[in-house]
Amino acid sequence: MDTVKKLSEDSAPVPGQTVQVTIEDIAFGGEGVGRVNEFVVFVPFVAPGETVEVEWTEVKKRFGRARLRQILKPSPDRVAPACRYFGECGGCQYQHLSYPAQLQIKHKQASDLFQRIGGIDPAKVEPVIPCPEPYGYRNRIMIRSQWDKFKQALNIGFLRADDRLVVDIEECKIAEPALNEEIRRVRLNPPPKGGIKVVLRAEAEGWEVPRDSFFQNNFFLLPKLVETVAARLRDGGSRFLIDAYCGVGFFSIELASLVEEFAGVEVDTAAIQAARRNAKSRGLTNGQFLSGRAEEMLPRMLGRFEAGATTVILDPPRTGCPPKMLEALRKTGPRQVLYVSCHPATLARDLNVLCAGNVFEVTKIVPLDMFPQTQHMECVADVRLTKRPSSNA
Secondary structure: OOOOOOOOOOOOOOOOOEEEEEEEEEOOOOOEEEEEOOEEEEEOOOOOOOEEEEEEEEEOOOEEEEEEEEEEEOOOOEOOOOOOOEOOEOOOOOOOEOHHHHHHHHHHHHHHHHHHHHOOOHHHEOOOEOOOOOOOOEOEEEEEEEEEOOOOEEEEEEEEOOOOOEEEOOOOOOEOHHHHHHHHHHHHOOOOOOOOEEEEEOOOOOOOOOOOOOOOOEOOOHHHHHHHHHHHHHHHOOOEEEEEOOOOOHHHHHHHHHOOEEEEEEOOHHHHHHHHHHHHHOOOOOEEEEEOOHHHHHHHHHHHHOHHHEEEEEOOOOOOOOHHHHHHHHHHOOOEEEEEEOOHHHHHHHHHHHOHHHOEEEEEEEEEOOOOOOOOOEEEEEEEEOOOOOOOO
16 A cells, blocks of 8 residues: 655645545535645535545645545444446546535535525525435436547447546436437447447427437426426516526416416527427417517517516526526516526526515525436525615616
């Protein structure tokens, strides 16, 4: 066994050097955080309170990254990962932690992040709603093919945790069983070459979803997500609903009975056509779906619906809302904005913009664990208008 090298007070770490460190926290993104003298070190696959031996892999001026070599004092929250590829495959970050510990870590991460980036009181962040199925929940995955020159064959699977190479996998523990059957089918009929991505998707029962259109990737927690958004919509008291980035109409269709009239907006033409058919199959007559960019159509729609009696639902991509959308919301001033996001950092950034000058105020944030075993989480932010915006807001 290599001897653990101690750093003197004035020495800097170098790649390849090993050191003992106590993990103080888990950062957003899944890496453990520790300190070695004045250096902050980030280490994956650890737990708060653990003492571990690590090897430096990257050193910057005030921080570095290291790989886990040995667990010297394990956390009581540490469990055996269910997946044989965990630690090598980059898809999961938390399989080594008990599920209650994952939920606690995600709640702290969300609270810290919203306070640091958005200045939001941590008391406004609710406990994370757990998923009833922490494994076998994911209904959409993308597997990749890459030529392995050493074994002279294709690797078919996911990107590694530590580089851009592909890990060859036969199953995915967080994917629905039907998708694991699809993985086996792809492996029996592999792509003709490397560099090809294959999207596998389980059917959303009762919904028409075009192949390339968005739909939530966890059917098991979907009822809780709808319940959460519906509760905030009722509490806001709006009579009208605008579903921006509506996709195939999921939120507006599920919430149609709670408002007098609704409109969904989506730039994906195939998704809008599917949304119209999804609404028609349910006999809905109090709404419509419009094709176009939400940020461009919002002012006209709020003029028609009466801004002071309207809730706008935002469910944008991970990159968040474009500045033009946030500007349109601040200028038109709807009664309530319900922002649904799978990326807390971009959500916090956008909430900071929305709430500047006290035009809007965040009343509650509800995290949901739509992505167990991973660093990701879904959040629903309830934002209310506090004053009519000025024309130059």
